[in-house]
Amino acid sequence: MKSSTVRTHETREVMDIRQASDYLGISPDTLYKYASESFIPAFKLGNRWRFKKSRLDEWMDQQSGVSIAPEPMAEAKTAKPRQKKPVRGTRVASRGKSAVLKIS
DSSP states (O other): OOTOOOOOOOOOOOEHHHHHHHHHHOOOHHHHHHTTTSSSSOOOTEEEEEEEEHHHHHHHHHHHHHHHHHHOOOOOOOOOOOOOOOTEEEEEEEEEEOOOEEEE
């Protein structure tokens, strides 16, 4: 048996409608519609639609919300606690044992 005739089920980098629909798990008709509406990354070679596996993988990651290369999170700025400003017309005398609030 020749090694070229024995072929494991591998996905090619450039696929036709049938191969890409099998890879994505959708019908060829749906994939054709997606390609013609530019919903999915595809290109025409002659008059036939072709799909790059790497582009389909990127597209699926985007659709599922998965980030290929996670962006580093911006460092959180350490916010100083805001000090409340005193209300106008009030004074607190804190000398002695108790504090007295004087309102004018």
